[in-house]
Amino acid sequence: MDMNEIKEIFFQECEEQLAELESGLLKLNDGDRDPETVNAVFRAVHSIKGGAGAFGLEELVAFAHVFETTLDCVRSNKLEPNQDVLKVMLKSADVLADLVTCSRDGGSVEESRTRGLVKELEALANGEAPPAAEAPKAAKPAAAPVVQPTDDSGFQPIPFTFDSFGDDEAVEDQFTYEVTFKPTRELYSKGNEAALLLRDLSRLGEMSIACDMDQLPALESMDPEASYFGWKISITTPKSEDEVRAVFEFAEWDCELDVKSAETAEGEELPMIPVPFDLSALDDEPAEAVQPQAETAAKASVPEATSSVAKAVNAAVEKKESAATAAAAAAQNNAAAASSVGQTIRVDLDRVDRLINLVGELVINQAMLSQSVIENDNNGVSSINMGLEELQQLTREIQDSVMAIRAQPVKPVFQRMSRIVREVADMVGKQIRLVTEGENTEVDKTVIDKIAEPLTHMIRNAVDHGIESPEKREAAGKDPEGTIKLSAKHRSGRILIELIDDGGGINRERVKQKAIDNDLISPDANLSDEEIDNLIFAPGFSTADKISDISGRGVGMDVVKRSIQALGGRISISSRPGLGSTFTMSLPLTLAVLDGMVVTVAGQTLVVPLTAIVETLQPEASAIHSFGANQRLISIRNSFCPLVDVGRILNFRANQANPVDGVALLVESEGGGQRALMVDAIQGQRQVVIKSLEANYTHVPGIAAATILGDGRVALILDVDAVVGASRGQSLKPEMSLAATG
């Protein structure tokens, strides 16, 4: 593993730590005062700082350091995390995220922004601001957290100085501490080395040590990589207790550590060995310390920095596991989970994709095999046939398991939204609270990657246009603080994401007028409320009277809709004037497989996604009614539903087929309206592997993707919404050109 790879891992982990940081801060913001939450937040910043130091990312280290110092005040109850404090912290988290991004991709964060926040953070740490903060001890001037100067090599030494809060000791005074230190296995597996920690400790003063070997088992039963030794150490030093503890700060969560001043310490029962002060023999090696990866970094640095660099690189490597640990801790919200290292592994996405592709091929192959067996097995009872059924079951299970590997909670995307809400709300001077729900709902990674953009756009819209200004809200008798709720849940094999705002709702009059002005509808069109609401998804539609920085840049909700549709999803809106709007997105859980109904249309085999189908029926001649020039309706249980000839609309045939000869599939479109799609016959129902048409051929209007059937033929997967949209015949510009696809 070379340095770049380690750096890459560092940045990946930064993402995780930043997510952890943000979720912790938001929890605190919601009144959570669990010390573990504060610890998790502190750990996140601390880990970022540690790793950044190893790579000489000065700006990042400097900022993280100040941030961490303030967080430490919260951790030690010197600073009450009230709303004002958390506001600064959340902003700092945003800047930290930007600094990470800049460190990775280049560029720089506006210096005034960083400087301003550093000042605010320092003020908080010094107990200067805000009114609710009580910081009796932190008020001492010694506590001022100042960004440390960097040395010539560009590295900033990592052992930090935030420790001196409230230390009253005169520098020359000597103190004796009794330290008990017992590393866990994780300490070593993360690349830390107890011997190096002890060496660093010994440098603080005069030290004697006793090794507790009681837990060391017999040679044959020992695990060479486990941790058995613990130590009792007595150290006399001018340093404060915090400084002694700081030696172990990278290993703090992977060891049992107790530091007491000698007066309070209990009697010593182990014989102590004095540790020689001259440990220069050990000085050459920590550069290559513990993990060979550290070599590169350490060699590039000046000797004085080697120890901290090696330590920090180890920390960077360590975070590979600790990120998973932290996530688990957040989920379970208990400290015990912090040691669950080794429960997760990091796998390159390409490998998973390859596996998924292969399983896809396996499914196709298995279907082909089944088909040829069925064709050659006239009585249908051969043992091969039964074996094949089991194979089919197994294949399905393998496929589900592989899909589960790619499933990820939507949490990271939701968290990104809270930042957007914060920033946009600040920009437009609104008070908005984002409430998220069901953020652990899992969905395929590709879906997650692709919903971020449309969701961002919708959130911006909700903040900019949805929620009213505080004055307007108050005038309307509402809480001046608006609420946007973002929720996710699973529903019938899909993920449902709802974005609910308690703003003013859609101004239907204005929307309609705008649509008329833009020639989207004719002035005399008689539209239902729902249809008016859905006009905002029409291409080029924007109700904002003036184009703002935030939204309304010409890319409107039509882009959002298209992105959602491209994912095989649907989006709809319902709005209540004065009370707010609800956007509902329904997305497939995966983009790799699909349960579909295989149908025949004009000699072609098509697959209709099962999720779209409400029911199937055999139309009777008496139920078919003509309507207008060439529209037909079918009467179903006393209501009329437009009949859409799929073969005609896709240009598979020149004339409409006779509905009585075919089958009608009742489908629900994203607008909520139902359509009966006419097909010639139903072949069956099966799971198909989605093959992108765009990637392998080119986009075909009305067709979402393709698949390979058991007999090796390619079948097209119908884009139900596009077909329904094209059949509407109203002035909503159809996206389909209805080119021949056969």
Added chain:
Amino acid sequence: MAARKAASGKLALSPVLDLNEASVLHGKLMSMRGKDVVIDASAVERVGVQCAQVLVAGAAAWQADKKSFLVEKASDAFEKTMQLIGISETQLIAKEI
């Protein structure tokens, strides 16, 4: 040195006795059980606690087997690290009794 008899072995320690080396060292020692052993620590530049654990457990095992286990020519780094982590010379020696 009593280790020059027929059933004796010599084990030269690697320069870097880190986490990765702990299992290797453990394996080597396990394969030498039952005979006197002399550990050559002259090349050692770095010792991690886990290798030290293996060595101490080794000395105890040899002691139990009543075989000799001797560390010789310890490098400065080896000696200093052992001192640092509180392991005395006697804990690394087993004598034939």
